[in-house]
Amino acid sequence: MQHERSAAVLSNTSLARRAWDIRRKAVRMGKVQGQGYVGQALGVADVLAVSYFHALNHRPADPEWEGRDRFLLSIGHYAIALYAALIEAGILPEAELETYGADDSRLPMSGMAAYTPGMEITGGSLGQGLGIAVGMALGLRAKGNPAFVYNLMSDGELGEGSTWEAAMAAAHHRLGNLICIVDFNDQQADGKSTETLSAEPLPDKWAAFGWHVQRVDGNDLDALVAAFNTARNLEGDRPRAIVCDTVMCKGVPFLESREITHFVRVEADEWQKALSVLDETRPE
Amino acid sequence: MTIQHRYDPHRKYEPRQPGTGGAKTSAMIASLAAEGYDSVSAPFGHALVDTARNDPRIVGLTADLAKYTDLHVFAEAFPDRFYQMGMAEQVMVSAAAGMAREGFVPFATTYAVFASRRAYDFIAMAIAEEYLPVKIVCALPGLTTGYGPSHQATEDLAIFRGLPNLTIVDPCDAIDVAEAVPAIIDHPGPVYMRLLRGKVPSVLRQHCPHYKFELGKAKLLRDGGDALVISSGFMTMRALDAAVQMEREGISVAVLHCPTIKPLDTDTILAEAGRGTRLVVTAENHTVIGGLGEAVAGTLLTHGVTPPFRMIGLPDRFLDAGALPTLHDRYGISTDAMIRQIRGWL
The missing domain is CATH 3.40.50.970 (Thiamin diphosphate (ThDP)-binding fold, Pyr/PP domains)
Structure with missing residues (x-):
């Protein structure tokens, strides 16, 4: 089966601009609802920009195309971020952004496969995505389909035992077509993840489980591009992990400097202020 | 202050006495014993x-x-x-x-x-x-x-x-x-x-030569006028064996086999349970909480079908270790225990 580059990947729009657009769309959705996991969305926007506009093979007009790379959102509450990326990629119409979190919307607050084109799985019960990714990677290999499976998970999910069952299974079954991206923003519901249930030294853990592992600044586009290239082009059949250290609320300094929590509180008047801040930093 | 906690293992269960020998616990891989069947x-x-x-x-x-x-x-x-x-x-x-x-x-x-x-x-x-x-x-x-x-x-x-x-x-x-x-x-x-x-x-065709499994369907394996057993799993084998034995005593027991627990074949269950005033007994290899018995009971009550009703199943407790025949009899799901219970209810 042929690999192909999507029109979005081939466009001249810079990844910096894509990431900025993803941030702006996420904040607009947060403004619609007056709430949302916008801190995570701002933090992971660069990872999503590199995923959807550099790494993934996909056809925006045909999100179920058999040859697509699968992108699994294990962290259901990051849906606001993925919707922004799916809209930016042309998989969802931009107007639908106004329905985020509303009754009967295709964009519920937590990501679910049955609701949204381009949403591969129902995440949210944390620690499930990587196991499903193992099965999809096994299935793709059995079909002779060269597509990759990407699983985007959070540092908090590293506390779930099922994550490590899946990590063992991926290495045992030699799933070189599986790439696990860990968004390491060092936050989970009750506080800093390193103080809640520390997964450090994290790269050592992945390596000990038989994975190829990289750790990069998840808000450095060049570093992300290089890491994704390495993961995709690596010889051999080890599964690949990319630990991305990200900053919650990245790109909106007055939120970045706020005492960061898992669920960032944004006052009613601050959504517009956040959009204004972003507008002042629009890249080409 | 020194805190001394000591867990009392006998808050709920009496201390067990040393055993005196008896039937041996069957191996995990043991097949279900069923005399008289291929x-x-x-x-x-x-x-x-x-x-x-x-x-x-x-x-x-x-x-x-x-x-x-x-x-x-x-x-x-x-x-x-x-x-x-x-x-x-x-x-x-x-x-x-x-x-x-x-x-x-x-x-x-x-x-x-x-x-x-x-x-x-x-x-x-x-x-x-x-x-x-x-x-x-x-x-x-x-x-x-x-x-x-x-x-x-x-x-x-x-x-x-x-x-x-x-x-x-x-x-x-x-x-x-x-x-x-x-x-x-x-x-x-x-x-x-x-x-x-x-x-x-291989049980069902020995009693009912034309039996076929159909997903979602309950099947009446034998008819009888005194009691109707609605059962699933190997408890249908027990019900058939019990019915054959009770027939010799002049007690006529019908058996409705219900291998699909969900969705339940409510049409067939309502039709059979609503036929006459037979005692209706559910029989399952499961706790009496939340299994076939309660599913049938809920179906009957919801539809206003209220025959005399009893449930055979495992008690609401963690069960003993031991030999299966001993345990099946102890917890009421052996053929003999089933007969004793139905006879007592009639």
């Missing part, structure tokens, strides 16, 4: 192989229990379609969900305790909520091992009945097991099937 070896494994020959979508996954769920028969026939996932039930069912997303029809096997207790959230969210065609087939349902509560899945039906989208099958014998395999493959959604493995008795 048996079939590994009906699940062979039926799966037969079906898989013409259906390349079928794959098998297990959590270190291929030999104990008869999936080894499939593994030997189709080594490239068999996935050993190790002692890791969560990733086994998640991976089964992933393979189903890629167009496969995965059969995932383990013991019923591990699927229902350990892997539940993964079955709920990755499989049932997504209506994926994963077939979870589990050995040691209810009280089919003497190893004690760690292996006795006495509440698996109660756990799974509350899960939307999930079809639940509790087969009686080798015929049910074998015929359920293609039936649950044809069903487009997820299925939980209780498995009888090893040498499995």
Whole structure:
């Protein structure tokens, strides 16, 4: 089966601009609802920009195309971020952004496969995505389909035992077509993840489980591009992990400097202020 | 201040006295003893192989229990379609969900305790909520091992009945097991099937030569005017044996076999239970909480059908270790215990 580059990947729009657009769309959705996991969305926007506009093979007009790379959102509450990326990629119409979190919307607050084109799985019960990714990677290999499976998970999910069952299974079954991206923003519901249930030294853990592992600044586009290239082009059949250290609320300094929590509180008047801040930093 | 905590192990249970010998605990892999019936070896494994020959979508996954769920028969026939996932039930069912997303029809096997207790959230969210065609087939349902509560899945039906989208099958014998395999493959959604493995008795056609398993259908195996037993799993074998014995005493017992626990065949149950004023008795290899008995009771009450009603099933407690015949008699699911109970209620 042929690999192909999507029109979005081939466009001249810079990844910096894509990431900025993803941030702006996420904040607009947060403004619609007056709430949302916008801190995570701002933090992971660069990872999503590199995923959807550099790494993934996909056809925006045909999100179920058999040859697509699968992108699994294990962290259901990051849906606001993925919707922004799916809209930016042309998989969802931009107007639908106004329905985020509303009754009967295709964009519920937590990501679910049955609701949204381009949403591969129902995440949210944390620690499930990587196991499903193992099965999809096994299935793709059995079909002779060269597509990759990407699983985007959070540092908090590293506390779930099922994550490590899946990590063992991926290495045992030699799933070189599986790439696990860990968004390491060092936050989970009750506080800093390193103080809640520390997964450090994290790269050592992945390596000990038989994975190829990289750790990069998840808000450095060049570093992300290089890491994704390495993961995709690596010889051999080890599964690949990319630990991305990200900053919650990245790109909106007055939120970045706020005492960061898992669920960032944004006052009613601050959504517009956040959009204004972003507008002042629009890249080409 | 020094805090001294001491757990009192006898808050709930009296200390056990030293044993005096008796029937021996059966091995985990033991087949269900059934006198007077022929048996079939590994009906699940062979039926799966037969079906898989013409259906390349079928794959098998297990959590270190291929030999104990008869999936080894499939593994030997189709080594490239068999996935050993190790002692890791969560990733086994998640991976089964992933393979189903890629167009496969995965059969995932383990013991019923591990699927229902350990892997539940993964079955709920990755499989049932997504209506994926994963077939979870589990050995040691209810009280089919003497190893004690760690292996006795006495509440698996109660756990799974509350899960939307999930079809639940509790087969009686080798015929049910074998015929359920293609039936649950044809069903487009997820299925939980209780498995009888090893040498499995062939019961139903001996009593009812034209019997056929149909998913979602209850079947009247014999008629009778004094009592109607509505049963699933091997308790249908017990009900048939009891009915034959009670007939000699002049007690006429009908048996309605209900191998699909969910969705329940309410039409047939209502029609049979509403016919006359027979005593209606449910019989299940499961706690009386949340299984077939309560499902039937709820159906009858909701529809205003109120015959005299009793339930045969396991008590609401963690059960003893020991030999299966001893335990079946102790907890009221042996043929003799069934007869004693029905006779007492008539």
